Amino acid sequence: MIRPHGGRLIDRHAKGEMREAMLAKANELPKIQVNERELADIEMIGCGAMSPLEGFMNRDDYLGVLNNMHLASGPVWTLPITLSVKPGDDRQYKTGDQIALVDQGAILAVMDVEDVYKVDHLTEAQKVYLTDDPAHPSVAFLQSLTDTYLGGPITVLNKVQHPDFNEFRLEPKETRVLFKAKGWNSIVAFQTRNPIHRAHEYLQKCALEQVDALLIHPLMGATKKGDIPGDVRMACYKALIDGYYAKERVAISIFPAAMRYAGPREAIFHALVRKNYGCTHFIVGRDHAGVGTYYGTYDAQYIFDNFTREEIDITPMMFEHSFFCNACGNMASIKTCPHGKEERVFLSGTKVREMLAAGQRPPVEFTRPEVADILMKFYQSEEA
Amino acid sequence: MDKVTIKIPRQLYEKIQLLVEDSGFSSPTEFITYVLRDLVGEQLKEKQAEKGAGDLTNDEIAAIKQRLRNLGYL
Numbered sequence: 001m002i003r004p005h006g007g008r009l010i011d012r013h014a015k016g017e018m019r020e021a022m023l024a025k026a027n028e029l030p031k032i033q034v035n036e037r038e039l040a041d042i043e044m045i046g047c048g049a050m051s052p053l054e055g056f057m058n059r060d061d062y063l064g065v066l067n068n069m070h071l072a073s074g075p076v077w078t079l080p081i082t083l084s085v086k087p088g089d090d091r092q093y094k095t096g097d098q099i100a101l102v103d104q105g106a107i108l109a110v111m112d113v114e115d116v117y118k119v120d121h122l123t124e125a126q127k128v129y130l131t132d133d134p135a136h137p138s139v140a141f142l143q144s145l146t147d148t149y150l151g152g153p154i155t156v157l158n159k160v161q162h163p164d165f166n167e168f169r170l171e172p173k174e175t176r177v178l179f180k181a182k183g184w185n186s187i188v189a190f191q192t193r194n195p196i197h198r199a200h201e202y203l204q205k206c207a208l209e210q211v212d213a214l215l216i217h218p219l220m221g222a223t224k225k226g227d228i229p230g231d232v233r234m235a236c237y238k239a240l241i242d243g244y245y246a247k248e249r250v251a252i253s254i255f256p257a258a259m260r261y262a263g264p265r266e267a268i269f270h271a272l273v274r275k276n277y278g279c280t281h282f283i284v285g286r287d288h289a290g291v292g293t294y295y296g297t298y299d300a301q302y303i304f305d306n307f308t309r310e311e312i313d314i315t316p317m318m319f320e321h322s323f324f325c326n327a328c329g330n331m332a333s334i335k336t337c338p339h340g341k342e343e344r345v346f347l348s349g350t351k352v353r354e355m356l357a358a359g360q361r362p363p364v365e366f367t368r369p370e371v372a373d374i375l376m377k378f379y380q381s382e383e384a
Numbered sequence: 385m386d387k388v389t390i391k392i393p394r395q396l397y398e399k400i401q402l403l404v405e406d407s408g409f410s411s412p413t414e415f416i417t418y419v420l421r422d423l424v425g426e427q428l429k430e431k432q433a434e435k436g437a438g439d440l441t442n443d444e445i446a447a448i449k450q451r452l453r454n455l456g457y458l
Contacts, residue, residue: 167456170452170457178457178458
């Protein structure tokens with residue numbers, strides 16, 4: 001089975017008496033209420049999804065990631081995973097402090113502060129998101145933070161609780177056991193934060209032709225306003241798997257990360273983290289983790305050229321823009337279809353939303369009817 | 385460094401001699417040591433990775449399998 005990133009699957013959950021003792025002490029510690037992104041990061045660090053990270057980044061790792069896309073200790077890492085002091089908190093944190101990380105009053109974890117450092121959000125935005133435009137969701141997010149970050153290992157005392165999809169929440173150690181029990185040696189992961197239309201189904205099945213199994217791994221952490229809610233997406237995924245996938249070759253599980261919309265850098269992050277879940281391959285389509293027009297269509301594929309195969313270890317499977325071609329009579333991509341645009345079934349996101357809101361199914365060549373019906377119901381509801 | 389002698393077929397040795405010429409290796413011994421070190425490293429890495437889910441005990445693996453069964457994954 002593929003090795004976790006950095007060589008070892010991290011587990012930062014306290015157990016037994018140690019947990020009890022730490023919980024008792026945590027009540028007396030200074031508390032930091034974490035934001036939605038930090039909450040997802042605590043969950044990911046705790047269960048080893050972010051191996052080799054054992055906590056929030058100190059300054060050396062932060063700068064290594066910003067400037068060289070590597071941790072100070074060597075492994076590739078492309079996104080800063082940081083904890084900020086919250087606005088209005090005027091405590092003078094210092095190295096050696098212990099703090100409790102809380103969510104709505106509930107203690108989640110204890111952090112041993114190893115570093116307190118100032119950052120420049122403008123630089124972070126330009127390096128990671130390749131823009132300082134406040135219209136970018138993560139640039140806006142950075143602007144809501146203070147410029148003081150705390151770094152150090154965390155110990156999770158209480159797992160993050162979720163109101164939904166608990167039957168689909170598998171930690172890396174669980175997906176690894178699952179893959180082994182199923183006898184799957186090669187597994188391709190598909191990251192998604194949208195319903196799966198025919199084009200993405202095509203990529204998944206092309207990839208599946210070359211490996212043992214497919215893990216559909218929808219991101220369910222924080223996303224931007226306007227993205228389709230998780231319950232609607234899950235209904236779409238289930239309908240698709242029930243109707244069109246070979247069940248003995250596919251699994252679906254929740255990916256609890258928060259979305260950064262960092263395009264190319266996030267594509268590397270998504271790949272490395274899937275390695276921790278035991279996946280050997282990772283699908284990178286067009287404009288992976290993109291938003292607006294901040295990144296080139298295939299930048300998320302080109303970025304892999306900056307690293308050696310050994311550094312990344314998981315195998316990226318790159319795909320071109322795909323579509324149904326009326327002349328070919330099947331799904332194809334610009335790599336395999338010789339026909340012109342007039343033969344290709346392509347609908348913009350705006351057009352699809354308009355059709356669905358009007359109760360009109362997009363063509364079956366674009367989306368499966370079962371998926372279209374679920375989305376129509378959503379777009380015609382008040383929730384949309 | 386303490387060393388041992390390993391016997392290999394002469395024909396193979398002669399092929400290695402050909403490879404070693406102009407290769408930067410000073411002798412077949414140096415070449416073979418390099419190749420074996422690389423191979424052994426890879427094998428050890430694979431063996432370590434065979435553990436798969438890290439340092440889980442048999443009880444932990446059994447508990448995970450039970451959860452996976454309860455959820456319908458297995």
